[in-house]
Amino acid sequence: MGMDSLIGGTIWDQYSDKVAELMNNPKNMGDIKQEEAEAMGAKLIVADFGAESCGDAVRLYWAVDPKSDVIVESKFKSFGCGTAIASSDTMAELCKGKTVQEAVKITNIDVEMAMRDTPDVPSVPPQKMHCSVMAYDVIKKAAGQYLNVDMESFEEEFIVCECARVSLSTLKEVIRLNNLTTIEQITDYTKAGAFCKSCIKPGGHEAKDIYLVDLLEEYEKEKMATTADSMAAGADVDFAQMTVVQRLKAVDKVIDDNIRQMLIMDGGDMEILDIKENGAHFDIYIRYLGACSGCASSSTGTLFAIENILKEKVDENIRVLPI
Amino acid sequence: MKVYLDNNATTLVDPHVFEAMEPFFVQKYGNPNSLHAFAGETHPHIKTAMEKIYAGINAKKEDSVVITSCATESNNWVLKSVYFEYILTGRKNHIIVSEVEHPSIIATAKFIESMGCRVTYLPINNEGLIEAQSVRDNITNKTALVSVMWANNETGAIFPIEEIGAICEEKKVLFHTDAVQAIGKLPINIQTFNVDYLTFSAHKFHGPKGVGALYMKKGKELMPLLHGGAQMGGHRSGTLNVPGIIGMGKAMEQAVDALDFEMSEIREMRDHFEDELLKIEDTFVVTPREKRTPNTILISFRGIEGESMLWDLNRAGIGASTGSACASEDLEANSVMEAIGADEDLAHTAIRFSLSRYTTQEELDYTLDVVKKAVARLREISSSYSYAPDGHKSGLTAGH
Numbered sequence: 222m223g224m225d226s227l228i229g230g231t232i233w234d235q236y237s238d239k240v241a242e243l244m245n246n247p248k249n250m251g252d253i254k255q256e257e258a259e260a261m262g263a264k265l266i267v268a269d270f271g272a273e274s275c276g277d278a279v280r281l282y283w284a285v286d287p288k289s290d291v292i293v294e295s296k297f298k299s300f301g302c303g304t305a306i307a308s309s310d311t312m313a314e315l316c317k318g319k320t321v322q323e324a325v326k327i328t329n330i331d332v333e334m335a336m337r338d339t340p341d342v343p344s345v346p347p348q349k350m351h352c353s354v355m356a357y358d359v360i361k362k363a364a365g366q367y368l369n370v371d372m373e374s375f376e377e378e379f380i381v382c383e384c385a386r387v388s389l390s391t392l393k394e395v396i397r398l399n400n401l402t403t404i405e406q407i408t409d410y411t412k413a414g415a416f417c418k419s420c421i422k423p424g425g426h427e428a429k430d431i432y433l434v435d436l437l438e439e440y441e442k443e444k445m446a447t448t449a450d451s452m453a454a455g456a457d458v459d460f461a462q463m464t465v466v467q468r469l470k471a472v473d474k475v476i477d478d479n480i481r482q483m484l485i486m487d488g489g490d491m492e493i494l495d496i497k498e499n500g501a502h503f504d505i506y507i508r509y510l511g512a513c514s515g516c517a518s519s520s521t522g523t524l525f526a527i528e529n530i531l532k533e534k535v536d537e538n539i540r541v542l543p544i
Numbered sequence: 545m546k547v548y549l550d551n552n553a554t555t556l557v558d559p560h561v562f563e564a565m566e567p568f569f570v571q572k573y574g575n576p577n578s579l580h581a582f583a584g585e586t587h588p589h590i591k592t593a594m595e596k597i598y599a600g601i602n603a604k605k606e607d608s609v610v611i612t613s614c615a616t617e618s619n620n621w622v623l624k625s626v627y628f629e630y631i632l633t634g635r636k637n638h639i640i641v642s643e644v645e646h647p648s649i650i651a652t653a654k655f656i657e658s659m660g661c662r663v664t665y666l667p668i669n670n671e672g673l674i675e676a677q678s679v680r681d682n683i684t685n686k687t688a689l690v691s692v693m694w695a696n697n698e699t700g701a702i703f704p705i706e707e708i709g710a711i712c713e714e715k716k717v718l719f720h721t722d723a724v725q726a727i728g729k730l731p732i733n734i735q736t737f738n739v740d741y742l743t744f745s746a747h748k749f750h751g752p753k754g755v756g757a758l759y760m761k762k763g764k765e766l767m768p769l770l771h772g773g774a775q776m777g778g779h780r781s782g783t784l785n786v787p788g789i790i791g792m793g794k795a796m797e798q799a800v801d802a803l804d805f806e807m808s809e810i811r812e813m814r815d816h817f818e819d820e821l822l823k824i825e826d827t828f829v830v831t832p833r834e835k836r837t838p839n840t841i842l843i844s845f846r847g848i849e850g851e852s853m854l855w856d857l858n859r860a861g862i863g864a865s866t867g868s869a870c871a872s873e874d875l876e877a878n879s880v881m882e883a884i885g886a887d888e889d890l891a892h893t894a895i896r897f898s899l900s901r902y903t904t905q906e907e908l909d910y911t912l913d914v915v916k917k918a919v920a921r922l923r924e925i926s927s928s929y930s931y932a933p934d935g936h937k938s939g940l941t942a943g944h
Contacts, residue, residue: 233855244855250925273928274888276849280927298927302851306925 236303237344239336243307249314251296253282262286263293268363271355277301279309281359283316285367290320304345304352308332312356325364325375328386329357350384351417351426381431384416389431396440407433460503460536468496472505475534480527489513494544503539505531519543546861547907552697552725552840552898553865558750564794565752568787576784577775586786593793597757600796601742602733606762610779611755611789615724615745616648618758622720622741623649625766626689627656636688638662642674644696644880646722672699672831672880676707689718694726698880698896700840701831702730709738718764724748728799729806729837740764746788751795755788802901811838814899817908824919828890839899844890847929848922853895856918862911865896
C-alpha cells in the first residue's frame with residue numbers, strides 16, 4: 222500500500238516500450254500456408270490455444286525442417302489484448318532457428334523478459350503476466366503435434382502457478398520448511414499468486430486443479446495429524462504447536478492425573494473454562510466447584526500447586542487464573 | 545485530432561459552470577456555518593444553487609436533496625443506513641438490487657450481505673433490460689429496500705423505474721434509484737411517480753467532480769452516514785463544498801436547458817453513428833436504441849478483444865471505454881455482456897461510445913474512419929476471425 226497504490230494508473234503505463242511497439246507493429250503476425258511450407262521443404266504445424274470466450278486465443282504456425290527439427294519460420298495470430306499480441310509475437314520470434322525440442326524450453330518468463338526495456342523492470346503489469354502464459358502453452362501444443370506426443374509430457378512437474386511457473390513440489394517444500402500459514406507468505410517466498418491470482422483460490426480468472434489455499438489447508442491438517450499422532454504415542458509434544466483442542470486435552474489429562482483426586486477428597490472439583498495465548502504466556506482460566514469455591518486456599522496454596530504442576534508437566538509459560 | 549467519447553465516465557466542465565464556481569475559491573471562501581460576513585455572503589448563492597438542483601428533478605421544498613461528495617457516497621448511504629435501521633434491528637431481512645448496478649451499489653450490497661442481510665440480484669433480460677415483474681416476484685414482507693438504477697452506465701438501457709416505483713408503493717417497500725446516468729439525458733420529474741431516494745452526481749452532467757447528491761422524500765429521511773458538525777440539516781456532516789454546490793446548481797440548470805438538444809440532436813448524431821458502425825460486418829448492439837439514453841452505444845466487434853480496440857482508438861486520439869477483461873485489473877469479462885448471456889465469444893469484445901452535447905459530427909466522422917481501420921488491422925491479427933479471404937483454412941478452427 223502507500224501513495225502509489227492510492228491513485229493507481231492505467232495498466233498501459235506499465236507496458237514497456239517494446240510491448241507497445243509490438244502491439245502497434247507485430248513482426249511475426251500472419252499465417253504460413255501449406256504451399257509456402259512445402260516450398261521451404263518444411264512440415265507445417267498449426268496449433269491453437271485458448272478461447273475467445275475466455276478473452277484470449279492464439280494460433281501458432283511453424284514451418285519445421287523434418288530432417289533437423291529446426292523451426293525455419295514461425296508466425297502467429299491472436300485474439301487478445303495488447304500483452305497477448307505482443308507476447309505471442311515475441312514467442313514466435315524466439316522460436317525461429319530453434320529445434321522443436323529447444324523451443325519447448327521457452328517459457329512465459331523468457332517471453333516476458335525478452336519484452337523488457339531494462340532488465341530489472343517488468344514489461345507488463347502483474348495481472349497481465351497471465352497473457353504470456355498462453356504463448357508458452359501454444360508452443361507445447363505445437364511441439365506435441367510435431368513430435369506426436371501429448372503436450373503435457375513436456376512438463377516435468379505439475380505447475381500450480383503458471384504465471385510465475387512455481388511447481389507443486391516447490392510449493393509444498395517451501396510451505397513446510399518455513400511453516401507458512403498465509404497466502405501472502407507463499408507469495409513473498411515463491412511469487413506464486415502474485416500475478417493473475419487464479420491459482421490462489423477457486424473463482425479467479427481461470428479454473429485450476431490445485432489452489433494455494435488447498436496446499437495451506439493440507440499443511441495445516443498434516444501438522445495437526447502429526448501432533449495428534451505423537452501425543453497418542455506419548456511423545457513430548459511442544460504445547461505451543463498444539464491446536465486449541467489438543468491443548469485442552471493435554472491440560473485436562475494432567476489435572477485428572479495429578480490434581481482432581483485431591484480436590485474431590487476435599488469435597489470440591491474444578492473445570493477448565495478457556496485457554497488463551499497472551500503474549501509469551503498461556504492463560505488457563507479455571508472455575509472451582511463444590512467445596513473449593515469459597516475455600517481460602519483456592520486463591521493461594523491450591524492455586525500455586527495447580528499452576529506449578531501444569532508448569533512442570535505441560536509448559537513453563539502457563540498461568541492459571543481462577544474466575 | 546482528440547475525440548472524447550467516454551462521457552458516461554465523466555464529462556468536461558461546462559465553461560459557464562466553471563465561471564460560476566470561480567469566485568468561491570479566492571474571494572468568497574467563507575465557511576457558510578460561521579458567524580460573520582464571510583459566511584453570510586455565500587448564503588444567497590448557495591440558496592440559488594440549491595433551488596436549481598431542486599428544480600432539476602422537480603423535488604418539493606419539504607423534501608431533502610442532500611449534497612454529498614459523490615454518487616458512491618449517496619449509494620453507500622442508502623444501503624448502509626437501511627441496513628442499520630431495518631436489517632440490524634431485525635425489522636426486515638432483505639433488499640433487492642439489479643445485477644448490473646454500479647459497483648457502489650453491488651459492492652455495498654455484498655458488504656451488507658456479509659453482515660447478514662439477504663440480497664436478491666435481479667437479472668437483466670437478453671435486451672439488457674430489467675423487468676418490473678421480477679421486482680414484484682421477489683418482494684417479501686421482510687423486504688426493506690429495492691434499488692434499481694434509472695439508466696445503465698454501460699448499455700444506456702433505461703429501466704422501468706415508474707413501474708418499479710408503483711410496485712414498491714403498493715408493497716410498502718422503500719425504493720431507491722441511482723439516476724447518475726439519467727440526469728441531463730432524460731426528463732426527470734420525481735413528482736410523477738413513486739421514489740423515496742434518488743442519487744446523482746455533478747460530473748456526469750458537465751459539473752465538477754467531488755459533488756454528488758441524495759434526494760430523500762419527506763418522511764423517509766435516512767440516518768446519517770457521516771456524523772459530525774450537523775451540516776446539511778444534520779443529514780450529512782462536513783463543511784459545505786461551496787464551489788461544488790454552486791457548480792452543481794449551474795450544471796443542473798444547463799443540463800435542463802440542454803435536454804431537448806440532447807434528446808433530439810445528440811440522439812440523431814448517435815443514431816447515425818451507430819448505423820454507420822453497424823455497417824461494419826459482424827458488429828452487434830444489444831439494447832434497442834429507443835430503450836437507451838440518447839448518448840450511449842455499447843457495440844461488439846466480433847473477433848476483436850476490447851482492450852486491443854481501445855489501444856488502436858487511443859493511438860488515434862480517441863477516448864472510449866470497455867468494462868471488459870483486460871482493461872480492468874480483475875481480468876473478468878464485461879459484466880453486462882455476461883449477464884445478457886447471448887454469445888460468450890462476444891463477452892470480451894464490447895466497446896462503449898458515449899457522446900455529450902459537446903460532441904461534433906466531425907469528431908464522429910473521424911472516429912468512424914479510425915474504427916474501420918482498427919477493425920481491419922485487428923481482425924487480420926485475430927486468430928478467431930478469418931478475415932483475410934485467403935486465410936488459413938486448415939479446419940482447425942472454423943473461425944466466424
